[in-house]
Amino acid sequence: MKRTALYDEHVKLRARLIPFGGFDMPVQYASILKEHEAVRHAAGLFDLSHMGQFILEGDAVEEWADRLTVNAVPTMKPSQARYNIFTNEHGGAHDDVIFYRLPDRWLLVVNAGNADKMWQLLNESAGSAGVKLTSLHGRNALIAIQGPRSAAMLGPHTDVDVNALKYYFCTEGKVYGKKAVIARTGYTGEDGFELFVDGADAPEIWTKLLADNAAAGLIPAGLGARDVLRLEAGMPLYGHELTEEITPLQAGLNWVVKMDKPDFTGKAALEAQQRADDYPRIVGIVMDGRAPAREGYHVFLGEKRVGEIRSGSIGPSVGNKSIGTALVDKEAATPGTDVVVHIRGTAYGAKVVELPFYKRSYKIGAA
Amino acid sequence: MQPEGLLYSKEHEWVKIDGDRATVGITDYAQDSLGDIVYVELPKVGATVAQFGPVGVVESVKAVSDLFTPVGGEILEVNASLENDPALVNREPFEGGWLFKLKLPGGSQSAGLLSASDYENFVKES
Structure with missing residues (x-):
């Protein structure tokens, strides 16, 4: 270790x-x-x-990174940071990351568990694109x-x-x-x-x-x-709300996916998914009682299994309610829907809610 | 230091025996290892439970842990305070944070249970 x-x-x-x-x-x-x-x-x-810290250098970074990710890279202003997601051909997430645009280089922060995978992925195309990569991990x-x-x-x-x-x-x-x-x-x-x-x-x-x-x-x-x-705060954690199988659209991160930018890995798959609009998606779950919802617990709509819990905890900032996220079929994804979560063989009532559970009540930084 | 006058299990429960009645909880070592306790699932009143058998779960923010009973018998009462305040187990593991009370059948169940000093040594070694 x-x-x-x-x-x-x-x-x-x-x-x-x-x-x-x-x-x-x-x-x-x-x-x-x-x-x-x-x-x-x-x-x-x-x-x-x-967490993995990679330095990206060269004039080609903007265009190169833009083709590998769903959010816009070239429109980042000097000194701006931006949340982004690297996608695979199926629209699933390789990793969710933050780009930091510094005067002479870019800093890319990736999840620890994905650092080796991402280092390999970036190296596959960086050299031929004229991008210099350095790992500070x-x-x-x-x-x-x-x-x-x-x-x-x-x-x-x-x-x-x-x-x-x-x-x-x-x-x-x-x-x-x-x-x-x-x-x-x-x-x-x-x-x-x-x-x-x-x-x-x-x-x-x-x-x-x-x-x-x-x-x-x-x-x-x-x-x-x-x-x-x-x-x-309704923020996804890789491996839970985003995976190689769970796309940014399924995670409810539509605001991150810029369909109007030039082609990027997984764009066609994400466009098709968006058009069909029939995909299972991540929702917020509030349990009726205090029993914690844990990853993997099954979620039911009536008698029908419609999905599973992906994250769960008590929420001290939301009245100590038992909260979580679940990946559920579209029919169960409307906020207000009553669902049932099976915990150790017992059915517990729960409600589908909009994310996030918590919003800060103040503004950050000077305008 | 472990309170005297109680018996302890290697699963880190304590039991206070008073005639044919017993009160069960988890030890200070157990609550500290678990961290912030957010949910306790206890056996039903009237249920008969076997010594060292699973009777419920104790959940911290991060984990679900099985709860075992150091003695067998009939469940007489469960600690209702824990429903709205499970952290009572963290704050007062040997007092207000007790878990359940049983009626004991005849016969000693102390074999396999530890005295305060033996449990102290057991914890030091684990």
């Missing part, structure tokens, strides 16, 4: 470590629910160094500070005007005097920043951020809290 640059810090903080994406990663420190609460009301600090670190107080916590320790940094934009600067790409991105449904730093600098930045902001409520947060946070 690989270790991130912050492994020793996690051990010192007595984190519970689990294998995730090839790395020993903290699933929780003190408590998943306490960490969740900190991110919603103050801020949490995450080690996301397991396992060398660079990624520290995310997420929560409504994150700008106030990070601001004093960087030369970047964090309040002027717009949502889904990035810039190069310094944090505690160390070089960093600072992005106003994240995957929690809250305001927040992601700091791409050299692995050697990561422990100092991590420990100083925690020490300087402990009084303001910053605590380390693990992958367990992150999963609850992203589920409440």
Whole structure:
């Protein structure tokens, strides 16, 4: 199992470590629910160094990346970040990613579990397209500070005007005097920043951020809290709401798929799927009682099995209701539909709802 | 330190025996290992359960764990507070977070159960 640059810090903080994406990663420190609460009301600090970081260079990046993905790449402004999905010929998702457009290069962040697959995929066509690829996976670190107080916590320790940094934009600067790409991105449904730093600098930045902001409520947060946070915010997690089989349209990510752009891998399949409009799709599920819905549980409409749970948790930000996502047939996908979830042989009532479960109540960054 | 006067199972349940009545819960070690408990599924009142048999589940945010009973008998009562406040098991595993009470049949069931000090050693080794 690989270790991130912050492994020793996690051990010192007595984190519970689990294998995730090839790395020993903290699933929780003190408590998943306490960490969740900190991110919603103050801020949490995450080690996301397991995620793949690739550098893309060359004039051809725009066009090349545009042909491999569903969202538009060439229309990205300087310093902009954009969520995107690499698709296969059938429209299924190779991975969901974020592109960061820097002045002289692009940063591409891929899921840890897909890093090797994506590295191979990108290398198949990058060379002939004139794109230079460099992997920083396992060398660079990624520290995310997420929560409504994150700008106030990070601001004093960087030369970047964090309040002027717009949502889904990035810039190069310094944090505690160390070089960093600072992005106003994240995957929690809250305001927040992601700091791409050299692995050697990561422990100092991590420990100083925690020490300087402990009084303001910053605590380390693990992958367990992150999963609850992203589920409440209606954000897909690869392997659950998106897979090589589940397309972005099925995941409800129609806004990401730009059908009007030039040809891209899987475009024809996605167009056909959109025309037919008969596909199983991801919906939100709220259980009637407290019993947690877990991945793989079967979902029924009356007596007919119409799908299965893909993610589940209790939602502390939605009254501790038992919430989840399910991939269900179209006939069961209308919000308000009453369905039944089978848990250990017993039928439990549930309702189909629109995603997300949770929306933050404030605006992020300067307009 | 484990509370004295209770017996412990290797599945990390505790049982307090008082004549032919018993109260069962999970240990502090168990609740800490599980993390934030969000749901507890308990046996039905009136059901007869066998010693060391599965009687329900305890669910944390991340995982579903089977619940076993350290003693067999007839279920007399389940802790109704846990329905709306399952985290009570985290906060007070040996007190307010008890799980269920049973009526014991005749005969000792203490073979295979551990004393407080034996359980303490068992936890240290695991």
